[in-house]
Amino acid sequence: MVRKPSRVDAGTGENKERKGLWSPDEDERLFTQITLHGVSTWSSVAQLAGLRRSGKSCRLRWMNYLRPDLKKEPISKREEEIIVSLQQxxxxxxxxxxxxxxxxxxxxxxxYWNSRIRKQLNAAAKAGRATSDSAEEPSAIAAGEKEESMDNADAAAAPPLPIPARFPVFACQLLVNGGGGDQSTTTTTEQQNSWSEDSEASVGDGNMIHDFLAFDELDYLAELLMDMPGVMDAWESELYSSNSMGSLN
DNA sequence: AAGACACGCAACCGCAAACAA
DNA sequence: ATTGTTTGCGGTTGCGTGTCT
Incomplete structure (x- = not known):
């Protein structure tokens, strides 16, 4: 979707900071400046590139649009699952x-999340009014509502471990891999990343499991697996290790 | 065909943390 | 230790486009 730079205040005053959508020319200036000279401070980038933009605006544009390593394709199903579980x-x-x-x-x-939530709320509003508190809600909607309540409570203040959508897959992996825990519990960055790709499934990985089980089946499995000895311990360390990775670039 | 509505996305705003002087 | 500046983050807004009526 390409949009014309037509937003409010396209920079009327000479010295006034420009706001609104970026023109192709501005993009090019910013891109060239950063690829050739890097970033010392963002405000200096704006200056050196001859842009009447705030450093903040330049940073945002680079991070969200110009960066060469950005994926252009829409968010895949696999990525959606990752987003949902990480959000939870x-x-x-x-x-x-x-x-x-x-x-x-x-x-x-x-x-993505916000529009998804809006969709779910709309769907829930339509479907749920008559049969409120129905036990057979689609798991996606349930997930959305769960997160809303979590938001309010704040994850840090909630002692019980969250059980995101990834848990059933994780637990299945644990079983398939022999329950040793070692390879399953040490979820590496590469592993995490591989979930976002539509890579080939190998025995015991999340893709394979999802090929055989639907979401509602996974939810059911999750309940059973939570009671199995050792599973929650493994999940806890899995969660811990993945949470602590957040500080990595 | 045209207006209304919904959706997706880009970008702004305000705040807080980090850093420098 | 204090103050000012920069950066990063999450929430929110508003525009363009697609879809529906």
Missing amino acids: SLGNRWSTIAARMPGRTDNEIKN
């Missing part, structure tokens, strides 16, 4: 979530 375990920490999803920006994920 981390809350609205979009930058942390984005850091685990190469090529995706916090803004993109946030937008």
Whole structure:
């Protein structure tokens, strides 16, 4: 979707800071400036590129649009699952979530989530009015509502471990891999990243499991697996290790 | 065909943390 | 230790486009 730069205040005053959509020329200036000279401070980037933009605006444009490593394709089903599960375990920490999803920006994920939530709420409003509190809600809607309540409570203040959508898959992996825990519990960055790609499924990985089980089946499995000895311990360390990765670039 | 509505996305705003002087 | 500046983040807004009526 290409939009004309037509937003309010396209920079009428000579010295006035420009706001609104970026023109192709501005993009080019910014891109050239950063690729050739890098970034010392963002305000200096704006100056050196001859842009009447705030450093803040330049940063945002670069991060969300110009960066060469950004994925241009729409968010895949697999990525959606990752977003949902990370959102459930981390809350609205979009930058942390984005850091685990190469090529995706916090803004993109946030937008995706917000529109998704809006959809779910609309759907829930339509379907749910008559049969409120129905036990057979689609898991996606349930997930959305769960997160809303989590938002209010704030993840840090909630002692019980969150059970995101990834848990059933994780638990299945644990079983398939022999329950040793070692390889399953040490979820590496590469592993996380591989979930975002539509890579080939190998025995015991999340893709394979999802090929055989629907979401509602996974939910059911989750309930059973939570009671199995050792599973929650493994999940806890999995959660811990993945949470602590958030600080990585 | 045209207006209304919904959706997706880009970008702004305000705040807080980090950093420098 | 204090103050000012910069950066990063999450929430929110508003525009353009697609779809529906």
